[in-house]
Amino acid sequence: MADVMVYGKEGASRLGWTRLRRARSPLGVGRRARRRARSLAVGSQRRLRLRLQQAEAAGVAWLDEQGAAEALVVGADWSAREKKARKKKARRRERAERERREREEQRLERERGEREWRQLRQLCTKRVRDGDGDAEERATPAPGPEAAVEADGPEEPPRAPGLGEPFLVRAKAGLLMLLSHSQSLTFTGKCRMTCLYGRVQVFGFIINQGQPAYDLYSPHTNCALNIEAISYVMPEKTLKDMKLEVRSLIKDHLSSANALLVIKQFSPMCSIVLLESLETPATDFILSYPAFSHLFSGKKQEVSSSFNLEQLTMSSVGIKKCEEERGLHLSESSISAIEELITACCEEIDGCPIIMACGPKCIGKSTFNRYLINQLLNSIPCVDFLDCDLGQTEFTPPGCVSLSNVTEPIFGPPFTHQRKTRKMVFYGDSSCEDDCKKYTEIVKYVFSAYQREAPLIINTMGWVKGDGLLLLIDLIRMLAPTHIVQFSSEQCQDMPLLTPEYTTGMAGLQTKGKTKVKNRHLDCNESESSGDPDEGSQPPSPGHKLLLVQSEFPGAGVAQLTQWHSPVLRDMALLGYLALLQPPEAKPFLPLHHLVPFQIPFSSVALRVIHTDVAPAHTMYTVNASWIGLCRILDNVKQKTDGPVFLTDNPVCDCVGFGIIRGISMVKKVYYVLTPLSHEKLRHVNCLMIGNISIPHCIFKSQPKIEGEIPYVTSEYNFSIWGAGKLRVRKLLQRREYL
Known part of the structure; x- marks a missing residue:
């Protein structure tokens, strides 16, 4: 055997190894077996050599190929065991490294939470110190996260006590909330909400998984919003598969430690939402004024020992948890009315329903209309809304009658959703007591644009x-609603029931009622059911269905008990419209006197003061620094002189938008107008109407970077001068007597 590999027996040292090699006969292994042996690792070759030496001592002929192959198989078995042991050690090392990383992430998360807690604690203490002198007494330090760490408590973020409370965990860019079935969170403030898993309901509108994020506004002027988890169709998956799906949805928003906590808390029928801070130019513009700076946060930020990390984390997002009593609570009568209206709108047996809400002031009509719109949008794509309330408008500044097509849910008061309307007319006052005839003409003109393609909701005044x-x-006869929702309360029950018999037989301001025949022997001319159409009578309507709603919230129907009065709400609506002037990328916001106005020549527009009579010589003084309606009349503006053009009557015309006349140049013959309208829309404007809607005083008083006397503001005005006050003209026609 010339081509053999010689193995010697291992010894205790190199000298012993050499002696053994020379003393004992060599072990021969064939070429084929030698090739197999080369593929083994060093440790396997050493074990194989030991086996060969043990076999040789037992008298085995190792030059036999079969025996050498069997020995190699034994060595391969040893090699497989060694590989298995190496893999096991590698898995142990990976698991130890993963646990070490998780501990490090938890430590960093805990340190970040402690930092945020200290910062928020200092911020709340500073706010109280600025607002109240005894803040130091009330700002007692609350038990912070350090105490929990020293006590070796659980590392999960603090959660609200109680079994019925949602599970809250801090996310990378906000707050993640896990809600079991029927759990809810009532809050004040503003935030942006995204439904990551399941289904939730906010103010009557159902938000499903995968829908875009919605902006939620819950100021102190209205009832607080409520996020409630509702039932949904369970997927045909196991709980393990559902948890894997949830983990993939939340992994981008949470750290691994917090994601593990959410997975442990997850159960079937749970919903997960993400709450993020909301900063928009509109809200920043409104909150910049001191009178409205506490609109979402409240006037006092109380800091006490009851504050915990969870509440401070919620405040960092922009919300604050409040009692459920501050949310929307529907009475049984309102729930029954909403269900019946939804059924009528979805079936549409007799065409699109026309729903009119009426009742006294501060009774809940606007809140009911918003909730009804959100409920209808769950089933139908759009809802038309006719706003006949001049004082508390929904989608426009006050003093307008408008028709809007609503396709998106409403999650806030009017100043948060000023939008484009289908048709709008500027009446110019918050009340129509001075000219009811003009008001009915405007309502009829706007109602003519209703195409009866969607259900119509009509909002009326509280007068x-x-x-x-x-x-x-008169409005009921003119608009012919199919359903009338009449509101009442225990404090206000003076309004008669608007049954079909009552509205048909009662005479209005401009329409006659249907008189009943008391004696059959009367002349036919005296027993007619209605008067002459030329005298203002309307044809009898087919009738309507009356739905009675009893408002049960505190102070319903009593305007004196409301915290935010109507003039303040009107100012906020005006500020919400003026916030549209802010560029989207403006941070911080730009004051109004920093914006570039449009220049409108005298010859291209006509002027009209619609709420009172003003001499032409004094009209320019009235127009300057006034709120104006940018309108479009059918007649062409004819310029006879070099001065401005004045209208002699109040036309019923479309209003394109609104603005402020910042200044007038008698040299250049131009008006300087601030308006969010574009150049294309301004080309259609040929009339400027000035009404009794005043610009909020905070705009004039709070003008930053103004030195010396503030423009348009003076304290040395003498109201005793003749003509200094507004001349109030009563245009209300005397009501006819039809008895």
Whole structure:
């Protein structure tokens, strides 16, 4: 055997190894077996050599190929065991490294939480110190995260006590909330909400998984919003598969430690939402004024020992948890009315329903309309809304009658959703007591644009006493609603029931009622059911269905008990429209006197003061620094002189938008107008209407970077001068007597 590999027996040292090699006969292994042996590792070759030496001592002939192959198989078995042991050690090392990384992430997360807790604690203490002198007494330090760490408590973020409370965990860019079935969170503030898993309901609108994020506004002027988890169709998956799906959805928003906590808390029928801080130019513009700076946060930030990390984390997002009593609570009568209206709108047996909400002031009409719109949008794509309330408008600044097509849910008061309307007319006042005839003409003109392609909701004024009730009867005859929702409360029950018999037989301000025949022997001319159409009568309507709603919230129907009065709400609506002037990328916001106005020549537009009579010589003084409606009249503006053009009557025309006349140049013959309208829309404007809607005083008083005297503001004005006050003209026509 010339081509053999010689193995010697291992010894205790190199000298012993050499002696053994020379003393014992060599072990021969064939070429084929030698090739197999080369593929083994060093440790396997050493073990194989030991086996060969043991076999040789037992008298085995190792030059036999079969025996050498069997020995190699034994060595291969040893090699497989060694590989298995190496893999096991590698898995141990990986698991130890993973645990070490998780501990490090938890430590960093805990340190970040401690930092945020200290910062928020200092911020709340500073706010109280700025607002109240005894803040140091009330700002007692609360037990922070350090105490929990020293006590070796659980590393999960703090959660609200109680079994019925949602599970909250801090996310990378906000707050993640896990809600079991029927769990809810009532809050004040503003935030942006995204439904990551399941289904939730906010103010009547159902938000499913995969829908875009929605902006939620819950100021102190209205009832607080409520996020409630509702049931949904369970997927045909196991709980393990559902948890894997949830983990893939939340892994980009949470750290691994917090994601593990959410997975442990997850159960079937749970919903997960992500709450993020919301900063928009509109809200920043409104909150910049001191009178409205506490609109979402409240006037006092109380800091006490009851504050915990969870509440401070929620405040960092921009919300604050409040009691459920501050949320929307629907009475049984309102729930029954909403269900019946939804059924009527979805079936549409007799065409699109026309729903009119009426009742006294501060009774809940606007809140009911918003909730009804959100409920209808769950089933139908759009809802039309006719706003006949001049004082508390929904989608426009005050003083307008408008028709809007609503396709998106409403999650806030009017100043948060000023939008484009289908048709709008500028009446110019927050009340129509001075000219009811002009008001009815405007309502009729706007209602003519309704195409009956979607259900219509009509919002009416809270003026329901005296002439206001008669005007409401005129609107019922003119608009012919199919359903009337009449609101009442324990404090306000003076309004009669608007049954079909009552509205048909009662005379209005401009329409006659249907008189009943008391004696059959009367002349036919005296027993007619309605008057002459030329005298203002309307054809009898087919009738309507009356739905009675009893408002049960505190202070319903009593305007004196409201914290935010109507003038303040109107100012916020005006500020919400003026916030549209802010460029989207403006941070921080730009004051109004920093914006570049449009220049409108005298010859291209006509002027009209619609709420009172003003001499032409004094009209330019009235127009300057005034709120104006940018309108479009059918007649062409004819310029006879070099001065401005004045209208002699109040036309019923479309209003394109609104603005402020910042200044007038008598040299250049131009008006300087601030408006969010574009150049294309301004080309259609040929009339500027000035009404009794005043610009909020905070705009004039709070003008930053102004030195010396503030423009348009003076304290040395003498109101005793003749003509200094506004001349109030009563245009209300005397009501006819039909008895």
